Amino acid sequence: MKFFSVALISLAGLAMAKGHQGNSTTAQHGTHANSTMAQCREVAQLTHLVDLANNQTRLDKVAHNNATKEAALKAKAATAATKLATLQSNATLMATCNQVFAAEQMRASCARMAALERLARLVANATALDAATKNNATKAAALKAKAAAEAGTLSSLQSNATLTQFCSVEETKATCHAMARLQKTVAEAANATWLDDHFKGNQTAIAKFKDRAAKEQTRLAALQSNSTLTSACSALNVTSQASTSTDTAGSSTTTTGSVAQGGAGTTQPLAALTSLTAVLVAAVLLL
Helix, strand or coil, rough: CCHHHHHHHHHHHHHHHHHHHHHHHHHCCCCCHHHHHHHHHHHHHHHHHHHHHHCCCHHCCCCCCCCHHHHHHHHHHHHHHHHHHHCCCCHHHHHHHHHHHHHHHHHHHHHHHHCCCHHHHHHHCCHHHHHHHHHHHHHHHHHHHHHHHHHHHHHHCCCCHHHHHHHHHEEEEEEEHHHHHHHHHHHHHHHHHHHHHHCCHHHHHHHHHHHHHHHHHHHHHHCCCCCCHHHHHHHHHCCHHHHHHHHHHHHHCCCCHHHHHHHHHHHHHHHHHHHHHHHHHHHHHHC
């Protein structure tokens, strides 16, 4: 059931991405791909509801042991089961959905493995552990216990060659996209026309943007020095869209939103990574 929750969120993101890439006709009428994705998303929703209704322990928790709410959920699940059966009878649809679900399950496993690896590294580093727990022995012990309890799961995930290969490709894709965003930010910082148009001549804002771009240029250079990575990015067809920033002021205005998002996107993953230790601590303490 947790898997379908993950798949549901991921499917929504994939559908949004496909819709964004479409033209005006696609936006108005939709596409076969989007229609299929919507149906897969519905399969995930219905399956989640049916599974919930069939799991009394989970149902009690969700409904807070309220018999009326549980009865209502079971009634919805009964209706959902009929619709789910209809969708599942479409072999072509389910073949596509199963591929999507499998990929999302793999990505979920990658995320779990990465989190457990970070936890293992944390508890193995006394200095880092002390910093993460603020020298709280109780919290440190809880993290160590959690790592020990999950050691078997981590070992099992790491021994799955298919999974580790999949995760490696996904990690490379993420790095390639990060590098493309860095390239775009650096290119925009070098484009006086875009800067003036985007920041409406605000020299203070422009100076801050250029300062950030200078820092990102350093990170970009480090990534670009890795020939294996750059070759992989080319093979994956993940390249910079910085060329759009060299357009005239009029056309660059249309890309302002994506450029701004691209620039911000380079810092958000880094911030997320630096805060992960705190999240791990909080997660363990909530168990």
